[in-house]
Amino acid sequence: MISRLNFLLCLATVISIAAAAAIGSTTMPAGRFFAALFGVGETGDMIVVWEIRAPRALAAFIVGAALGASGAALQGLLRNPLAEPGVLGVSASAALGASLVLFYGGAMMPDVAVPIAAIAGALAATALLTFAAIRVGSVVTLILIGVGISSFAGAIAALLLNLAPNPFSLADLLNWTLGTVANRSFDDIALAAPFLVAGFVFLGLSARPLSALGLGEETALSLGVDLKRTRIFVVLGAGLATGAAVAIAGAIGFVGIVAPHLVRPFVRYDPARTLVPAAIAGGVILVLADIGVRLLPTPAELRLGVVAALIGAPIFVWIAARRSGAT
C-alpha cells in the first residue's frame, strides 16, 4: 500500500520533471513541447527536450533522491537531524575522490573510474564517522568530526585547484566542488545507476532497525536489532548512494537535511517511514532548484550546489538553533 504522502510526492515528481523538460532558455509553446515529448516534434525540439532537458532533470532528481535518503538514514543511525552527507564531509570526500581521478587519471582511465573513486571517498568518510560514532558517543563531537573531514577534503580539493596545470582542468575541478547537473547525459546516469541501486537496497534494509534505534542502542539491542549489521548497512548504503550522486553532479549539500526535515511531521517522525518520502522530496527539491538555476538571468549560469547551499545552510542553522539543549 502506498501512503497518501508518497502518492502526492510521486505526483510532484512527475509534474516537476515535466516542467523541467518544458521550461528553459529556448521558449517552446505547449504544442511543440508535447510533440517533442512524444517523439513527433521537430528535430531541434526533440534534441532540446530529450537530450538536454530530460537527462538533466532526471540527474537532478536522482541526485536529490540519493542525498535525501542518505541524509534520512544517517540521521536515523546517529539519532540527530543535523547529520547529512554534506555536513559530515561524505560529499566532500566523494568529490575529492572524483577530483583525484580526474586530476591524475588522465585519458587512460575508464569512465567508471570516476563513480568508483567518488564512492570510495564517500565510503571512507562514512566508515570513519561510524567508527568514531561507536567510540565517542556524543553526537555533537561526531558532527564536529564530520566538519573536520569536510574541511580536510575541501583543503585537498583546494590544493588540487591551486596546482591545476591549465584552465581546463581548473574548470573541471571547480564543477565537482560546486556541484551541477548541467550537460549530463543518460550515459552519465547509467554509469552511476548500479551503485545507486545497491545503495538504495542497503538503505532500505536498514529502515526498520532505525526506528528501534530511536529508543537508544541498548533498547534497540534488546528488541532484536543487530547493531553491527545496521551500522554497516547504513554506511554502505549512504556511501554508495552519496558517492553515485557525487559522481553525477559533484558535491551538493544540505538536501539531505532539508528533505527529511520536511517530510518527518507527515510520517509521525518515524525514521523507517522517513526514508522513502525523504528520497522523493530530495529529488523534487533539486529538480525545482535546477529549474530556478536555469531561469535566473545571471551572467554565468549558477551552479546547483551553490544555490542548494545558499538555501540549505540557513535552514541548517535554523534547525540547529531550535534544538538548543538537546545533545
Next chain:
Amino acid sequence: MTVITLENVSLDINGAGILDNIDLTLRAGELVALVGPNGAGKSSLMKCALGAIAPTTGRARIGDDDAATMDVTKRARLAGYLPQIRPTAWPVIVEDIVALGRYAYGATTTLARNENDTAVAAAISACGLDNLRQRRADTLSGGELARVHCARAFAANAPFLFADEVTNSLDPAGQLDVLQLIRDHVDNGAGALAILHDINLAATFADRIVWMKKGRIHAEGPPRDTITASRLNDIFAVRAQVHHANGAISVTYRK
C-alpha cells in the same frame, strides 16, 4: 520452561574486575531485586544475563542458548529490557513506541497487524495508556514515558523482563506505578530482574533480593530473611533500622 542462568560468570574490562564468579538463576513467576552500592556490578550482571556483553569467563544462558551469541530475534522474544535512561531521539507517538515491542515479530510502527495489533493494544491498556496513545513522546512526563516503555516491553510477551533502575528520576507515585506494573507482569507468569536502589521498594515488591558488592553476590533470599541491619551495614555502610509491621518491612537509615 525457559530459565536464565549465570554460571561462574566473571567479567574484566580493561584489566579491572567487574564481576567475580557470579552464579544466579532466574525463573518465571519471580521478581528478583538486584541491590548494591554504585559500582557493585549490577548493571554489568544484567548486561551479561541479557547477552549485551559476553562474560570473560563462565556462561550466561537464556534457555539452552548462550546469551551473547544466540540469534538476536530469538533472544528478543525471550527477554525484554527496560532502560534506566529513556532517550527519544525523535518525537514519535506512544502507539508507535509500544508497537516497536513487536519488533522481533516483524511488526514495524503502525504496520502492526493481527496478533501484533492485539498485543500492542493489550499492553497499552495494561499500562493505563489508552488516553495517551496518540501523544508525542516529547510531551510526556518521566513517569508516563516509563509506563510507555513498560507497555513496549510487555507487548513482546517475553517470558523474562530486565529492568535497569527504572525508578530513577521518578516521583514516588511514578515509582510505585512502574513497580506495580512489573509486579502484575510477574504475577501473570513472567520472570523479572530489577535493579533497585530503594530497599523499601525492593522489600515491598520483590520475591527475592540479590545483594551485590564489589562484583560478588553476598547474599540472596526473600526480603524478610535478608533485610537486616547488619546486612545494610555490610553492603551500604549505613546504620539502619529495620521495622516489621503487619507483615510489611520498612527500612530507615543514616550515615
